[in-house]
Every structure is written in structure tokens, then in C-alpha cells.
Amino acid sequence: xxxxxxxxxxxxxxxxxxxxxxxxxxxxxxxxxxxxxxxxxxxxxxxxxxxxxxxxxxxxxxxxxxxxxxxxxxxxxxxxxxxxxxxxxxxxxxxxxxxxxxxxxxxxxxxxxxxxxxxxxxxxxxxxxxxxxxxxxxxxxxxxxxxxxxxxxxxxxxxxxxxx
Amino acid sequence: xxxxxxxxxxxxxxxxxxxxxxxxxxxxxxxxxxxxxxxxxxxxxxxxxxxxxxxxxxxxxxxxxxxxxxxxxxxxxxxxxxxxxxxxxxxxxxxxxxxxxxxxxxxxxxxxxxxxxxxxxxxxxxxxxxxxxxxxxxxxxxxxxxxxxxxxxxxxxxxxxxxxxxxxxxxxxxxxxxxxxxxxxxxxxxxxxxxxxxxxxxxxxxxxxxxxxxxxxxxxxxxxxxxxxxxxxxxxxxxxxxxxxxxxxxxxxxxxxxxxxxxxxxxxxxxxxxxxxxxxxxxxxxxxxxxxxxxxxxxxxxxxxxxxxxxxxxxxxxxxxxxxxxxxxxxxxxxxxxxxxxxxxxxxxxxxxxxxxxxxxxxxxxxxxxxxxxxxxxxxxxxxxxxxxxxxxxxxxxxxxxxxxxxxxxxxxxxxxxxxxxxxxxxxxxxxxxxxxxxxxxxxxxxxxxxxxxxxxxxxxxxxxxxxxxxxxxxxxxxxxxxxxxxxxxxxxxxxxxxxxxxxxxxxxxxx
Numbered sequence: 001x002x003x004x005x006x007x008x009x010x011x012x013x014x015x016x017x018x019x020x021x022x023x024x025x026x027x028x029x030x031x032x033x034x035x036x037x038x039x040x041x042x043x044x045x046x047x048x049x050x051x052x053x054x055x056x057x058x059x060x061x062x063x064x065x066x067x068x069x070x071x072x073x074x075x076x077x078x079x080x081x082x083x084x085x086x087x088x089x090x091x092x093x094x095x096x097x098x099x100x101x102x103x104x105x106x107x108x109x110x111x112x113x114x115x116x117x118x119x120x121x122x123x124x125x126x127x128x129x130x131x132x133x134x135x136x137x138x139x140x141x142x143x144x145x146x147x148x149x150x151x152x153x154x155x156x157x158x159x160x161x162x163x164x
Numbered sequence: 165x166x167x168x169x170x171x172x173x174x175x176x177x178x179x180x181x182x183x184x185x186x187x188x189x190x191x192x193x194x195x196x197x198x199x200x201x202x203x204x205x206x207x208x209x210x211x212x213x214x215x216x217x218x219x220x221x222x223x224x225x226x227x228x229x230x231x232x233x234x235x236x237x238x239x240x241x242x243x244x245x246x247x248x249x250x251x252x253x254x255x256x257x258x259x260x261x262x263x264x265x266x267x268x269x270x271x272x273x274x275x276x277x278x279x280x281x282x283x284x285x286x287x288x289x290x291x292x293x294x295x296x297x298x299x300x301x302x303x304x305x306x307x308x309x310x311x312x313x314x315x316x317x318x319x320x321x322x323x324x325x326x327x328x329x330x331x332x333x334x335x336x337x338x339x340x341x342x343x344x345x346x347x348x349x350x351x352x353x354x355x356x357x358x359x360x361x362x363x364x365x366x367x368x369x370x371x372x373x374x375x376x377x378x379x380x381x382x383x384x385x386x387x388x389x390x391x392x393x394x395x396x397x398x399x400x401x402x403x404x405x406x407x408x409x410x411x412x413x414x415x416x417x418x419x420x421x422x423x424x425x426x427x428x429x430x431x432x433x434x435x436x437x438x439x440x441x442x443x444x445x446x447x448x449x450x451x452x453x454x455x456x457x458x459x460x461x462x463x464x465x466x467x468x469x470x471x472x473x474x475x476x477x478x479x480x481x482x483x484x485x486x487x488x489x490x491x492x493x494x495x496x497x498x499x500x501x502x503x504x505x506x507x508x509x510x511x512x513x514x515x516x517x518x519x520x521x522x523x524x525x526x527x528x529x530x531x532x533x534x535x536x537x538x539x540x541x542x543x544x545x546x547x548x549x550x551x552x553x554x555x556x557x558x559x560x561x562x563x564x565x566x567x568x569x570x571x572x573x574x575x576x577x578x579x580x581x582x583x584x585x586x587x588x589x590x591x592x593x594x595x596x597x598x599x600x601x602x603x604x605x606x607x608x609x610x611x612x613x614x615x616x617x618x619x620x621x622x623x624x625x626x627x628x629x630x631x632x633x634x635x636x637x638x639x640x641x642x643x644x645x646x647x648x649x650x651x652x653x654x655x656x657x658x659x660x661x662x663x664x665x666x667x668x669x670x671x672x673x674x675x676x
Contacts, residue, residue, distance in 0.1 A: 070453035074639060091555075091641055093442055093541075094457045095368060099413045110415030113372035117417050123336070123561050124580060125630045126371045137370045137641055138566070138630060140336035140559055141432070142442045143541060145641035146370050161632050164640035 035103025036088050037150055040065065040079045061155040062086070062162075075101060078163050080155045087149030087163035093142040102148060108133045109148070134160070202227050202275040206268075212285035212392070212491025214524035216258040219284060221268050222251045229274035236267040241286055249273065254284055262288045263390035265321075283321070288388025290493050290518035290525060294501065296622040297511045300330040300422045307426045307621055309563035309649035311499070313516065315340065315431060316385040319352060320393050325385075326350045330428045333516060335499070335659050336559035337367070337432035339439045339483035340384055340396040341375055343420060346428040347398070352380035355395060355481055357462055363475075364461045364468060365397040365483050366410035367439070373424075374416045375399050376406045379460070384486045386431070389518055391489035395481060399429075407472040409458040414470065430561075431486065433497050433516070435542050435672035436662050438482035443540040443672070444662060450476040488661055493519030495664035496671060498528055499560065503654030504624040507607070508614050512622040512653070520658055520675075521667035533658055533675040535668040536600030542662075542672055544600070546645035548592040551636055555643040556594070558657060558674050562648030564623075565606065566630035573629055574611050581611035582627040592645065596673070606650070624653040 034040045040063075055066045065077045073092030077085050090096045099106045112128045112135070125138030126146065137146020149163045203226045210219040223231045230249025235242070241264055246253040254268060264286050271279040292313055299307030311333040318325035328346045355363045355378070368374035377400035384391040399420045408414060419425045432439065440448035440459050447457050460477040461468055488494050501514035521529045536544045539554075546556035549569055564581065574583035588608040595601050608627035614620075627650075631642035651657070660671030668675060 070455040071447055071457055089641060091639060093447060094459075095370060097409070098370075099408075106413065107415075110372070110412065113370075113412075114415060114417065117372060123369065123559070124371070124563070124628070125566055127580060127629070135370070136631075138646075139370075139644075140557065140561065141338065141367060141434070141439060142436070143336075143543070143555070143557065144370065145555070145644065147641055161635045164632070164635055164637060164642050 034065070034077050034079070034085045035101060036085055036105050036148060037153065038085055038103050039083045040077070040085060061158050069096070076164075077101075078149070080153065084153060086153035086155065087147065087160070089145075089147035089164050090137075091139075091145035093144070095144050105133050105148070105150070109135055202272050202278045204231060204270050204272060204278065204280040206270060206280055206282045208282065208284060210284075210491060212287060212390075213254075213256045214287050214290075214492040214522065215256055215260045216524050217492065218245075218253050218255040220251055220253050221270075221282065221284075223270040223280075224250070225270075225272055225274070227272070227274045229272070231270035231272055234269045234271070236269065241266050244268070256286045260286060260288045260388070262388050263385055264288070265390075265392075283392075285390050285392050285491060287390065287491065287493065290387060290389055290522075290528065292387035292516040292518065294333060294499065294514040294516055295511060296501075296509070296514075298619075298621045299426045300428055301426075304423050305426060306618070309621070309623055309626065310426060311501075311514070311516075311560050311649065311652070312427065313386070313431065315342075315429070317342065317347060317350060317352070317396075318383040318385070319350070320381055320383050324350070325383075328428050330422075332425075332427040332430045332561065333499070334430050334432045334559075334561035335434050335497075335657075336557070336561040337430065337439065338434045338436050338441075338485040339365075339432045340382075340394065340429065340486050341367070341377075341399055341432070341483075342396060342429035343399050343422070343425065344377065344401040345421070352382050352396075352398070355379040355381065361462045361464055363477060363481070364463060365439070366407070366459055366461065366474075367397075368410055368412065368416060368458070372412055372416040373419050374406075374410055374412070375420075375430075376404065376410055376418055377420075379481070379483060384489075386486060387516075387518060389490050389493060391484075391486035394486050394489045395484050396486075397483050399425075405467050405470060407458075407461055407468055407474070408470045409474060410461070411470075433485060433487050433659065435538070435659060435674075437485050437488040438479060439485075440482055441479070441662065442542060443538075446479050446482075448477055448482060449479045485661060487518060488664070490518060492524065493522050493528075494661070495522065495666050496520040496658060496660040498656055498658045499652055500656040501652050501654070504622060507609060507623065507625045508617045508620040509622040510620050514652075520660055530658065530666070530668045530675055531656075533656065533668075534600050534602050535673050535675045536594060536596030537598055537669065537673045539597045544597065544674065545595045546592050546647075547595070548590070548645055549633075551634055553636055553643050553645045554638065556645040556647070558647040558651060558659075558676075560649055560652060562646045564626040564628040564648050565608065565650055566628050566644070566646035566648060568629065568631040568633045568635070568642055569627075570633055571608060571627065571629070578611050578615065580628055582608055582629065583610045583612050584608055585610065587625070588627075599669075600673075600675075604647075604651075622653070624650045626650055
């Protein structure tokens with residue numbers, strides 16, 4: 001399928017409201033998750049499980065790869081200009097495969113939630129901020145959301161607020 | 165309607181089949197005794213009735229000669245009327261406190277040694293007491309804003325039962341989940357695939373906590389009503405081997421103790437009929453996509469492996485919202501709790517009332533409540549502090565108001581709550597998908613000050629941060645206002661089940 005492109009001229013230099021936005025919609029037959037900290041072009045492809053659509057939105061400093069799984073989980077991966085995944089956000093009826101999208105950061109996530117685990121006194125959102133890894137999120141049964149990022153990998157001028 | 169009628173019809177027909185089966189199964193089958201092969205099959209127009217209501221039981225006899233009817237107990241639990249050789253009407257007592265089973269027996273006229281029986285669930289009081297207190301293990305940990313009730317579980321069709329207290333009432337989930345350690349010696353039937361494999365159920369969250377254990381069946385009594393033959397999750401004790409897709413690759417925490425769960429179980433009475441449906445779609449029965457969610461697992465009796473993957477499971481066998489199995493009162497619930505004066509209390513008493521505007525009831529109408537219908541993620545929109553939060557919801561299982569704001573966050577260790585220096589009088593506007601619009605005024609107080617009342621369990625002004633302020637774009641995690649437990653104090657809040665009819669329209673909806 002030919003990609004359809006649309007270009008708007010940028011009239012202000014204030015980020016992130018303005019950018020030369022190139023919207024490219026591609027119908028991949030092999031959708032995949034790139035792992036946090038990994039490279040967007042060397043992904044772990046899970047062809048048997050996912051035939052989802054992928055949408056890529058390009059901003060000045062980064063690209064957002066948005067994947068929707070067959071079970072309506074939306075995962076957005078934030079990829080810097082050098083192809084590195086510096087953040088990931090998700091929402092959907094189930095948790096995404098966290099070991100897959102956190103990649104080498106999964107163990108840090110696992111250790112952090114175990115350390116912060118306290119007696120369950122009602123469901124509460126997660127807000128774990130470590131120097132090298134942040135994970136936040138919450139929700140309820142069939143309504144999960146969250147994000148994770150590596151603070152040191154944020155591109156110049158990009159706020160963590162953009163990972164959503 | 166936004167949901168897929170095909171899915172609901174399939175579920176509905178399956179439930180009808182279960183109702184019919186319940187009627188037939190009470191005394192072990194479709195015929196008994198000798199008699200040259202005469203068979204009787206029974207069906208009922210309703211398998212469960214409210215006080216004063218009737219149901220018609222019909223018999224089909226293979227020899228065409230009809231049946232005679234009898235009722236057990238013979239007195240005290242309703243009457244049989246309008247008897248013919250092929251049908252009878254059972255009428256429940258006008259007043260009935262406790263749920264019970266009436267057994268109707270049809271005896272063949274032509275071959276009197278052949279008879280068959282079925283049971284009708286006669287519902288009682290639809291009022292379920294709720295208590296907010298410090299929880300089941302107050303010397304070890306203090307519960308905050310948890311709504312507790314008791315349920316009774318029985319081996320289906322028997323009087324082998326156990327009553328369990330401190331069950332958390334959760335409008336944000338579906339299904340009864342009970343600690344295995346809370347029902348010692350109660351051997352409930354296990355859901356199997358007919359080849360010796362047992363089904364297990366998983367619920368997992370981002371904070372690493374998860375619930376894991378077998379799908380079993382019970383007659384569940386809530387208040388004075390029985391959800392007969394209801395599939396529940398029993399949360400396994402000890403250290404079972406859990407598939408990695410449930411346990412977060414082994415790093416999660418199985419909440420299988422009173423201390424970790426701060427309850428003996430969870431009664432999920434949310435917007436959906438099972439724990440795997442949403443907006444008319446069933447993710448776990450294979451009807452929606454070929455991708456299997458990490459919810460149901462099938463394993464041999466020796467147990468699961470860490471690499472066991474999830475499996476599909478038909479809707480009638482999924483862990484059910486017990487309310488959906490109540491019959492006439494099966495369209496939802498309302499929860500009513502008093503306002504707190506002062507804003508923190510040691511204990512609070514309230515009620516959950518079963519059914520919304522249902523027949524034979526005068527205590528569960530919508531009254532002046534506003535109905536908020538929902539989008540396909542069961543969400544409505546809250547406008548707060550100039551933010552349009554499009555993924556908002558009401559949830560008794562959250563113990564605070566969770567929302568993005570510029571409020572002061574407490575210093576550690578309470579830094580997951582808000583600590584304003586003075587009481588904050590705040591206001592939001594809630595808007596449903598196509599109906600429902602009103603203003604909610606609420607207050608937030610300093611959580612550190614509130615928690616200094618160490619003997620208190622209920623706090624109506626507890627707020628907490630969730631998401632980045634002013635950062636909501638469509639579909640992001642910064643778009644949520646979670647109206648948790650504090651929202652319920654001083655209100656009557658209705659939860660209507662997806663696909664069920666109420667005087668305010670079809671569920672799913674919230675109303676208050």
C-alpha cells in the first residue's frame with residue numbers, strides 16, 4: 001500500500017505544538033513491539049500472535065510508533081532520531097507483555113514493584129521513579145494504562161510528558 | 165446500541181440453557197425408576213423468582229400421558245397453582261427473607277414410578293449489609309476505605325456451606341474471588357474440560373500484584389439472594405506454579421493471604437457479566453479475535469507450568485459477575501453509604517441493594533439519579549481543572565479520588581496521596597457518552613492528617629495523584645479521573661450490567 005503523506009509548514013519554533021508533521025500510515029503484516037532501550041529496526045517480531053496495524057507519527061525530535069493489538073491494547077513507542085526507543089505507553093483491556101516491551105529494563109521493573117509492594121488496601125496507581133527507569137500507570141480490570149521511560153534517553157528538549 | 169447483538173444472543177441462550185439445566189439437575193437427571201423408558205423433561209420460564217413472583221414449569225413426557233405435580237417443601241415456601249397435566253405455576257411467598265430452593269417434582273401419570281425434579285431459586289431480601297472497617301487483620305495492616313460484606317458459598321445443590329466475612333465489594337471488577345485459605349474443607353466442583361484438565365483464572369495488575377487459582381462452582385448467597393451454580397475464582401494458597409504471562413515472569417506477588425489482599429476475597433459487581441467482557445465484546449471466548457488474553461489457563465491436575473499459555477473459555481463458564489446470575493434482580497446493584505461527619509470515621513455501615521428498578525421490589529428504583537451511559541471502554545468524561553478526562557470511571561475498589569491536578573503531594577511515605585494545607589473545595593463536571601451531565605462537588609483534605617487518626621478506616625476526603633496534569637490526549641493514561649471509594653459516601657450509586665434492561669435503559673451505565 002502506498003504511504004500517504006501530508007506535510008504542514010511550521011510557522012513557529014515552539015515545541016511540541018508545532019512540527020513538520022509527516023503522517024505515514026502503513027499496513028504492516030508483521031507488527032511488532034520494539035523494546036524499551038532497544039532499536040526500532042531490530043525488533044522482536046511476534047508474527048503468530050499479532051496482525052495489528054501500525055501507525056507512525058513523526059515529530060521534530062522523535063517518532064511515535066503506535067501498535068494496536070487484536071485485543072485492543074494500544075502500545076505507543078517513542079523513538080528518537082537515532083532509532084532508540086526511549087519511552088513506551090499503553091492502554092487497553094489487558095496489560096501488554098511487559099517483559100517484551102520493557103526488554104532489558106524488565107528486571108528493574110520487577111525488582112522495583114517487588115520492593116514497593118505493600119499490603120493491598122485497594123487498587124492504587126503505580127508511580128515508580130528511579131534515576132534510570134520510570135514506570136507509572138494504573139486502572140482496573142479491563143481498563144489498564146501506563147507508561148515507562150528511561151530519563152537519560154529523552155532527546156534534547158523532549159519532556160517525559162510526551163510519553164502518553 | 166453499541167454492542168454486538170450476536171455476542172449477547174449467544175450468551176443469553178447459554179444462560180437459558182444453564183437455567184434449564186439447573187431445573188433438571190436438582191435430582192440427578194431426566195428420569196428415575198423403571199417403567200419401560202418413559203422420560204420426562206422439564207423447563208421453566210424463570211429459574212429464579214423474587215418474592216411474590218411466579219414461574220411456569222412445563223413437562224414433556226415421552227408417552228404423552230402427562231404428569232402430576234408436587235412441591236418441596238410442602239409448606240412455607242410458596243405454592244403450586246394452575247396445574248395441568250403438562251404445566252404448573254409456582255408462586256413464591258409474598259414475603260421471603262432468605263434465599264432458598266423450591267423443588268418441583270413431576271410424576272408420570274402413565275408410569276408413576278418415573279418422576280423428575282427441578283429446583284427454582286426463591287430469592288429473599290435484596291439488601292446486603294456493607295461495613296467499612298479496619299479489615300480482617302487489623303493488628304498487621306489497616307484497611308482504608310474498603311467496603312466489606314459477607315457471602316455464603318455452598319457446594320451447588322447442597323447445604324454444605326461456609327460463610328466468609330470481610331469480602332471486599334468492588335464495582336471496578338467482575339467475579340467472586342475467595343482465598344482458598346478462607347474456605348478450608350469446602351470442596352467445590354472444579355471446572356474441567358472433560359479430559360481431566362482444570363481451568364484456572366488470572367487477574368494481574370501493573371504493580372505486580374495478581375490473583376491466580378482454579379475456576380470452581382458454588383451457590384453464592386449475597387444478602388438474601390442466591391446466585392446458583394456460579395463460577396468463581398478460588399485464589400490458591402501457598403506457592404503454586406503460575407504461568408509467566410500471569411505472574412509477570414515470576415516477579416509478581418500472588419495476593420493469597422488476608423494480609424496481602426486485606427480481605428478474605430473480592431466480590432466484583434461491576435459493569436460486565438463476566439471478567440472478560442466489555443461493551444458487548446467477549447475477549448476470552450474466541451469470538452472477538454484469535455489472540456488469547458492472559459485470563460484463563462487449562463492445566464492437568466498436577467498443575468500448570470510457567471510456560472503454559474492462556475486458552476479460550478466459553479462465556480457461560482467464565483468467572484461470572486454473581487449479580488448477573490440472580491434472575492429478576494440480575495441487572496445491577498446500587499450502593500448507598502452515609503456522608504461522613506467528621507470526614508474520617510472508625511467504621512461506617514451502609515448497604516448494597518441488588519437489582520435496579522426490578523419487579524417485586526420497592527427499594528431499588530433509580531429515583532432522581534442521573535444515568536451516565538458509557539463509551540466502548542466503559543468510561544465517561546470528567547472535566548476537572550480545565551482538563552477533559554475522557555477515560556473516567558467510578559470504582560469502589562480504589563480507595564481514594566485519583567486524578568491529575570496541581571494539588572500538593574504528600575512527603576514520603578504518603579507521597580501517593582495529596583496533602584493540601586487546608587481543605588480544598590473542588591468541582592468537576594461529569595458527562596456520559598450520550599446522556600448524563602452534572603456537577604460533582606467534592607473535598608480533599610491533607611492525607612497525613614487524615615491518617616493520623618490511626619483507628620479510623622473510612623475517609624471521605626482522600627485524594628491522590630494519578631497522571632500528569634494537563635497532559636491528556638485521546639487514549640492516554642493522563643485522561644483518567646478515578647472516582648474511588650470517597651465518591652460513595654453520601655450518595656446512592658447504581659451500576660447497571662452490560663446488556664441488562666433497567667428502567668433507565670440498557671446497561672452498562674453508572675447512575676447517581
